[in-house]
Amino acid sequence: MENNGRQTGVVISFPWGMPGLDYNEYILSSLATDSPFYFLQSTACPEVGLLLINPFSVYEDYEFDLDEESARQLEIGDQNHVAVFCTVNTSLGADSATVNLLAPIVINSDCLLGKQVVLNDKRYSLRTPLVICRGDQGEGR
Amino acid sequence: MLVLARKKGQSIVIGRNVRVFVAEVSGETVRLGIEAPPEMEIFREEIYRQLREENTGSITTPMEARGFLSKNTDKKIRIIPEGS
Known part of the structure; x- marks a missing residue:
């Protein structure tokens, strides 16, 4: 279940929860083949979910250092077993979607543990506009 | 609310497992x-x-997400960094 992988429907445990969300277990699934979008769906309440994006697929310069405490909590030793997603907010409409680059969701894909990590990085915001190029500018996939 | 005065280097303890010191x-x-303790998350308020x-506002249903x-399936999607 690496970021570019195809496995779907993996149950991820979030022992520390996520601020504003009442659940600790979610199903992570890919929404479409070759899409950067994923869906994180509460196992307890299927109508509650978050649209996620693989940030590296839309912003190649995205980078951060995972703090030691989070790495320890997530039992992360080998970088290859880490997947990173960011939440997408479409509440203001599809044309005004934003991405939360400040608090990415980091997942240890070996033990299926997840945590929303708050970065201490002034480069990133909770609401970074997601730019969707229309018409001829779009390189259709 | 309890209000305490502390100097640099002094601490307070909260319960058995939390210590806050003025660095x-x-x-x-x-x-x-x-x-x-590691299970205790600490945030700037x-x-x-x-x-x-932001999380609450981002909650969506599978149908809305689809x-x-x-x-947007055929569109090029990217993020333009701030300031560029």
Whole structure:
């Protein structure tokens, strides 16, 4: 279940929860083949979910250092077993979607543990506009 | 609410497992060191509130998410960094 992988429907445990969300277990699934979008769906309440994006697929310069405490909590030793997603907010409409680059969701894909990590990085915001190029500018996939 | 005066280097303990010490005082800024059990999440309050609001506002249903995706399948999607 690496970021570019195809496995779907993996149950991820979030022992520390996520601020504003009442659940600790979610199903992570890919929404479409070759899409950067994923869906994180509460196992307890299927109508509650978050649209996620693989940030590296839309912003190649995205980078951060995972703090030691989070790495320890997530039992992360080998970088290859880490997947990173960011939440997408479409509440203001599809044309005004934003991405939360400040608090990415980091997942240890070996033990299926997840945590929303708050970065201490002034480069990133909770609401970074997601730019969707229309018409001829779009390189259709 | 309990209000305590502390000097640089002094601490308070909360319960058995939390210790907060004043690491540095500089003008209006106080730098705090916090020792707490790993299961206890520590946030700057304003960040916590903003993140909670952002997460709550981002909650969506599978149907809405698929609807968003169906409108954007053939589009090039990217993020333009701030300031560029």
